[in-house]
Amino acid sequence: GISLNKGEDGGCLALVGFLFELKCLALFCFLGSGVSHVLTLALQELSLLCKRDVNGVGTLYDLLRSRWLQALLKNPSLCFLFYIYQVVELLHQAPQSGEIKELRRLLRSPHFKALLSAHDTVAQKDFEPTLPPLPDNIPENEEAMRIVCLVKNNQPLGATIKRHEITGDITVARVIHGGLADRSGLLYAGDKLVEVNGVPVEGLEPEQVINILALSQGTIMFKLIPVSDRPVSNQTTLYVRAMADYWPLQDPAIPCADAGLPFKRGEILQIVDQNDALWWQARKVSDLSACAGLIPSNHLLKRKQREFWWCQPFQPHLCLKSSMFACMPDVFSSTVPLPHPAGFRRSMRLCRRKARLNQQSCYSRCPSSCYSTLAAPYEEVVRYQRHPTDRHRLIILVGPAGVGVNELRRRLITSNPQEFQSATPHTTRVQKSYEMNGREYHYISKETFENMVYSHRMLEYGEYKGYLYGTSIDAVRTVLDAGKICVIDLEPQGIQIARTHELKPYIIFIKPPSIGCMRQTRKNARIITDYYVNMKFKEEDLQEMEESAKKMEAQFGQFFDHVIVNDNLQEASAQLLSAVHRAQDEPQWVPAVWICSDNQP
Numbered sequence: 001g002i003s004l005n006k007g008e009d010g011g012c013l014a015l016v017g018f019l020f021e022l023k024c025l026a027l028f029c030f031l032g033s034g035v036s037h038v039l040t041l042a043l044q045e046l047s048l049l050c051k052r053d054v055n056g057v058g059t060l061y062d063l064l065r066s067r068w069l070q071a072l073l074k075n076p077s078l079c080f081l082f083y084i085y086q087v088v089e090l091l092h093q094a095p096q097s098g099e100i101k102e103l104r105r106l107l108r109s110p111h112f113k114a115l116l117s118a119h120d121t122v123a124q125k126d127f128e129p130t131l132p133p134l135p136d137n138i139p140e141n142e143e144a145m146r147i148v149c150l151v152k153n154n155q156p157l158g159a160t161i162k163r164h165e166i167t168g169d170i171t172v173a174r175v176i177h178g179g180l181a182d183r184s185g186l187l188y189a190g191d192k193l194v195e196v197n198g199v200p201v202e203g204l205e206p207e208q209v210i211n212i213l214a215l216s217q218g219t220i221m222f223k224l225i226p227v228s229d230r231p232v233s234n235q236t237t238l239y240v241r242a243m244a245d246y247w248p249l250q251d252p253a254i255p256c257a258d259a260g261l262p263f264k265r266g267e268i269l270q271i272v273d274q275n276d277a278l279w280w281q282a283r284k285v286s287d288l289s290a291c292a293g294l295i296p297s298n299h300l301l302k303r304k305q306r307e308f309w310w311c312q313p314f315q316p317h318l319c320l321k322s323s324m325f326a327c328m329p330d331v332f333s334s335t336v337p338l339p340h341p342a343g344f345r346r347s348m349r350l351c352r353r354k355a356r357l358n359q360q361s362c363y364s365r366c367p368s369s370c371y372s373t374l375a376a377p378y379e380e381v382v383r384y385q386r387h388p389t390d391r392h393r394l395i396i397l398v399g400p401a402g403v404g405v406n407e408l409r410r411r412l413i414t415s416n417p418q419e420f421q422s423a424t425p426h427t428t429r430v431q432k433s434y435e436m437n438g439r440e441y442h443y444i445s446k447e448t449f450e451n452m453v454y455s456h457r458m459l460e461y462g463e464y465k466g467y468l469y470g471t472s473i474d475a476v477r478t479v480l481d482a483g484k485i486c487v488i489d490l491e492p493q494g495i496q497i498a499r500t501h502e503l504k505p506y507i508i509f510i511k512p513p514s515i516g517c518m519r520q521t522r523k524n525a526r527i528i529t530d531y532y533v534n535m536k537f538k539e540e541d542l543q544e545m546e547e548s549a550k551k552m553e554a555q556f557g558q559f560f561d562h563v564i565v566n567d568n569l570q571e572a573s574a575q576l577l578s579a580v581h582r583a584q585d586e587p588q589w590v591p592a593v594w595i596c597s598d599n600q601p
């Protein structure tokens with residue numbers, strides 16, 4: 001704002017103070033219409049002061065309203081110089097108070113002079129480099145040249161170049177979004193380079209041009225012929241979830257490895273440019289201020305994955321353990337049942353574990369999930385926040401055997417059974433005397449169970465001791481329809497089946513801490529088996545858990561919305577609770593097809 005110095009030493013000092021402040025404001029808006037705005041403000045303030053009859057203000061008011069001064073004020077450069085001149089004049093005449101001395105010191109200081117000089121330079125449009133005058137008779141067919149001067153400032157140029165196969169011309173191949181060249185607005189894909197730092201590029205290889213660029217310090221000067229039909233960018237920004245890892249430094253095909261954007265499966269990318277069929281430009285949503293980088297296009301990444309996949313030795317799917325179940329006695333059937341809520345029964349858990357070991361069953365159950373990333377290396381995602389009146393999102397916990405998935409799930413549910421519930425599994429085994437249909441299990445015939453499997457109503461299922469066990473979509477739906485948050489644990493192969501518009505699952509990976517940490521924390525932990533009750537974790541169990549977690553992350557990490565390291569049980573439980581609430585109440589990235597399409601899966 002503008003204030004008027006109404007000091008004891010009269011109107012002169014008031015005038016000086018006012019002019020100084022006005023000048024400072026004018027300085028900040030000297031390049032635009034801001035000056036006249038400043039003047040209007042000054043006049044308003046002065047008219048108020050005139051009414052209050054402040055000494056000398058009337059004169060200043062007349063001065064500022066005069067036509068000649070207003071004309072000057074419309075020219076920022078002149079206006080500024082005029083003020084300085086006025087201030088200096090007035091300072092000579094003014095009584096030498098402390099404030100006047102302070103003002104003179106300010107005006108004489110080097111940084112203030114530099115500021116004035118910068119202002120004058122800009123106002124006179126005195127830019128570097130000074131171009132030679134245009135020759136008088138330019139032939140009509142002469143191509144227009146542009147000279148572009150960029151200050152490098154230790155940043156990469158943010159553009160790639162290529163050599164035209166037929167003409168041999170060196171052209172700008174692409175300009176990276178947010179990079180130096182892009183921010184300058186002076187270089188475009190397709191511009192033909194004629195000279196770089198005064199060196200003609202005709203006949204040079206792109207690598208030689210890059211060398212010139214790399215060696216240049218400070219500024220780089222391009223002489224170029226601008227591209228005639230500059231592509232109009234009508235692209236909309238797209239957000240995708242990476243379904244594969246990508247390391248540009250290990251990709252010999254990338255046009256410029258330094259311009260590549262490395263990413264890991266599961267990361268959300270903002271795609272800003274898809275002009276090139278092979279190389280897109282993207283940023284990570286975790287760092288949107290960074291300049292974009294090159295990523296393989298959908299088509300190209302798919303091709304790369306296919307090539308990579310074919311050249312890999314065959315690896316069995318999630319091969320964790322050799323099976324020990326088929327001939328084991330059913331210790332569960334002879335033990336007294338524990339008062340666990342539904343979904344925690346030992347037979348069901350052992351059945352799941354058996355299914356995990358049975359590669360055959362995985363392939364037959366979810367052929368699409370195993371190699372689905374080959375089909376879609378990027379999954380389009382949108383930001384989704386559940387409406388408070390919508391059903392809750394399904395919470396799925398995934399983790400290697402023994403990591404504590406059930407312990408965490410049980411703690412969550414018992415912490416508030418009104419809010420959280422598990423889905424009651426189905427089984428074909430006979431109901432026991434102490435069991436209740438729908439509490440421990442839904443007891444159904446083998447025929448009904450198989451029908452549910454064929455009609456894709458099972459999220460996962462398996463066989464254990466001749467009986468079928470499984471978690472159905474209907475059982476999950478029942479919990480969600482009751483207004484509760486359904487929390488289930490699932491083998492990762494079942495994730496793809498659960499990822500639907502209806503269930504909108506939020507997937508949490510429970511990760512083991514380091515083996516050293518597990519040795520400390522798992523001293524009293526008991527592994528669940530069907531051959532020993534209360535068996536302690538052995539060293540091999542811990543190693544196997546770590547191995548299994550790595551494999552799960554490598555194969556299914558792209559689907560994990562959140563990862564919790566189960567180190568300290570209390571802390572992991574607290575993290576789980578807050579993650580579950582965040583999933584329900586805060587915006588999250590979800591597949592676009594869950595939200596946008598009418599044909600939602």
Ligand SMILES: Nc1ncnc2c1ncn2[C@@H]1O[C@H](COP(=O)(O)OP(=O)(O)OP(=O)(O)O)[C@@H](O)[C@H]1O
Nearest residue numbers: 401402403404405406407521525526566567568569
């Ligand atoms: N952070 C922890 N610290 C100490 N003990 C833990 C921790 N988390 C889990 N445990 C213990 O480890 C044992 C195995 O946990 P839990 O039964 O939950 O494993 P799980 O992941 O569900 O395995 P499975 O898939 O085989 O059922 C239990 O005794 C449990 O109390």
